[in-house]
Amino acid sequence: MSIRPILVTGGAGFIGSNFVLQWIAAEPEPVVNLDKLTYAGNTSNLSAVSGDPRHVFVRADIGDTETVGRLLHQHKPRAVVNFAAESHVDRSIHGPAEFIRTNVVGTFDLLEATRIYWSALPEDERRDFRFVHVSSDEVYGSLGPGDPAFTESSAYAPNSPYAASKAASDHLVRAYHHTYGLPAITTNCSNNYGPFQFPEKLIPLVIHNACAGKPLPVYGDGTNVRDWLYVGDHCAAVRLILRKGRVGETYNIGGRSEKTNLEVVRAVCAILDEIRPDPLIAQRSSLITFVTDRPGHDRRYAMDTRKIESELAWKPRERFGTGLRKTVEWYLDNAKWVDGVTSGDYRKWVATNYASRI
Numbered sequence: 615m616s617i618r619p620i621l622v623t624g625g626a627g628f629i630g631s632n633f634v635l636q637w638i639a640a641e642p643e644p645v646v647n648l649d650k651l652t653y654a655g656n657t658s659n660l661s662a663v664s665g666d667p668r669h670v671f672v673r674a675d676i677g678d679t680e681t682v683g684r685l686l687h688q689h690k691p692r693a694v695v696n697f698a699a700e701s702h703v704d705r706s707i708h709g710p711a712e713f714i715r716t717n718v719v720g721t722f723d724l725l726e727a728t729r730i731y732w733s734a735l736p737e738d739e740r741r742d743f744r745f746v747h748v749s750s751d752e753v754y755g756s757l758g759p760g761d762p763a764f765t766e767s768s769a770y771a772p773n774s775p776y777a778a779s780k781a782a783s784d785h786l787v788r789a790y791h792h793t794y795g796l797p798a799i800t801t802n803c804s805n806n807y808g809p810f811q812f813p814e815k816l817i818p819l820v821i822h823n824a825c826a827g828k829p830l831p832v833y834g835d836g837t838n839v840r841d842w843l844y845v846g847d848h849c850a851a852v853r854l855i856l857r858k859g860r861v862g863e864t865y866n867i868g869g870r871s872e873k874t875n876l877e878v879v880r881a882v883c884a885i886l887d888e889i890r891p892d893p894l895i896a897q898r899s900s901l902i903t904f905v906t907d908r909p910g911h912d913r914r915y916a917m918d919t920r921k922i923e924s925e926l927a928w929k930p931r932e933r934f935g936t937g938l939r940k941t942v943e944w945y946l947d948n949a950k951w952v953d954g955v956t957s958g959d960y961r962k963w964v965a966t967n968y969a970s971r972i
C-alpha cells in the first residue's frame with residue numbers, strides 16, 4: 615500500500631513552514647501544503663523542499679471548500695494539521711474581520727470538508743485519521759503575577775479579537791469530535807520564536823531594528839510576561855501528538871520559560887552586542903523605546919505542560935538562551951530573506967502600530 619500524505623494548512627507561514635521542513639526531514643509521509651499566501655505566507659520559507667517530490671504546494675483558502683474537498687479526495691491524506699490562521703494580535707485589533715473569516719469561518723469550512731471526506735473513508739482509515747488543530751495559550755486569557763499556569767482545564771477567557779477567534783475555532787473542533795466523532799486533537803501553545811518569523815513579531819522586529827540602529831519598541835513598561843518556546847520544539851510536539859496523542863484531547867505546549875518583554879529585548883541586544891558588535895552603539899539596549907501599550911494587553915501567560923510531558927514524554931530541547939542565540943544567528947545569516955519580507959507595506963504597518971510616545 616502506498617504511503618498516504620498529510621495535509622498541512624498554513625504551511626508557508628512561520629510555524630507551518632518550520633513544521634513542513636521538519637516533517638519532510640524526519641517522517642516518511644509526503645506533505646500536501648495548502649496556504650492562501652496572505653502577507654504572512656512566504657514560499658521562500660520552503661525553498662529547501664521546493665524540488666522534493668514529497669512536497670506539494672497548493673495556493674488556496676481553507677474556506678474554499680470545493681478546492682479543499684478536491685485535494686482531500688485526490689491525495690487521500692491520513693491527517694490534516696491546521697496551522698492556517700490570521701495570527702497577529704495587533705492586526706486583530708485594527709481589523710478583526712479577517713480573523714473571524716479565516717480563524718472562525720475558515721476553520722468551520724475546513725472541518726466540514728474534512729468531515730465529508732473522513733465520513734466516506736473505510737472504517738480502519740476513519741479510525742486512524744487525525745485532525746490536529748494548532749491553537750494558542752491566548753484563549754485562556756490573562757494571569758496575575760502569582761497565579762498558577764494554565765492547564766488544559768482552565769476556563770477559556772479570550773481578551774483580544776485574535777484570541778476570541780482562536781477560542782471559537784477550538785470550540786468548533788471540540789464540537790466536531792463530540793458530535794460527529796471526528797478524531798480531532800487541539801494543541802494550545804505559548805509564544806514561538808525561531809527562523810522564518812515575520813518581522814512584525816517581537817523577536818525578529820528587535821533583531822531587525824537593533825541591526826539597523828533603529829528604536830526598539832516595547833509596549834507599556836515592558837513587564838508583560840509571555841512563555842517562550844523555540845519553534846522546532848513546537849513542531850516536534852505537534853508531530854508527536856499526531857502520532858500518539860489521544861483523540862478528543864487538548865494538549866498545552868510551552869517552554870517553561872516565562873520572560874517579561876523587556877527581558878526578551880535585552881537578551882536579544884546582549885547576543886547582538888556579543889556576536890555583531892556595532893562600533894557606534896556600545897549597548898543596543900540603549901535603543902529601547904517604550905511605546906503606548908496595546909489596548910487590553912494581557913499581563914501574563916504561562917502554560918502548565920505536565921500533560922504532554924507525562925503522557926507523551928515530550929519536553930523542549932532548547933532552553934531560551936540556546937534557542938534565542940540560534941534565532942539571532944539565523945536572522946543574521948539570512949539577511950536576504952529579511953530584506954525580501956520587509957516591504958514598503960510592512961514599514962507603513964510598523965509606523966502605524968508602534969507610534970512612539972515621544
Ligand SMILES: NC(=O)c1ccc[n+]([C@@H]2O[C@H](COP(=O)([O-])OP(=O)(O)OC[C@H]3O[C@@H](n4cnc5c(N)ncnc54)[C@H](O)[C@@H]3O)[C@@H](O)[C@H]2O)c1
Binds near residue numbers: 625720806
Ligand atoms: N506564532 C506563535 O507564537 C503562535 C503560538 C501559538 C499558536 N500559534 C498558532 O499557530 C498557527 C500558525 O501561526 P504562525 O505564527 O505560523 O502564523 P503566520 O501568520 O506566520 O502564518 C499563517 C499562515 O496561514 C496562512 N493563511 C492565513 N489565512 C489563510 C487561509 N484563509 N487559508 C489558507 N491559509 C491561510 C498564511 O498565508 C500564512 O502562511 C496559527 O494558527 C496560530 O494561531 C502561533
